[in-house]
Amino acid sequence: MNKKDLEKYKDILLEMKEKILGSLSNLEGDNLNKSQKESSGDLSGYSTHLADAASDSYDREFALNLASKEGSILYDIDFALKRIDDGTFGVCEICEKDIPARRLQAVPYASLCIKCQEQEERKDSGRLNNMDPEDAPRWDDVKSEDV
């Protein structure tokens, strides 16, 4: 992918991130705003506990709402931004082929091509619904034992 395209996706991703962070802090309401003010006002306290002030804000984002849909998209966006920096953005993590531009336009933080994504989702959705044919009980065996 050329540099111009990478910059374009970076802009899109950063904009998405800001929007999600904005909506998250609206949801969290006054409590979060207050604690942010308190911790940023006190430079000698909270921040020095952590080795790196940058990881402070990252951890806060990360912890904010990890289980929510927005939280997991946020994680994907950060991961995509990292991939832009290290030059692997736009390449499928599993098969290492280029992710089609059409898919990246729809899902800029995608790290897998559609084919691999579908395979992963099948893996995640549980054994019962998607049992490997080899593992599934065979009707013939069951029947002959019962009779």
Ligand SMILES: [Zn+2]
């Ligand atoms: Zn793939």
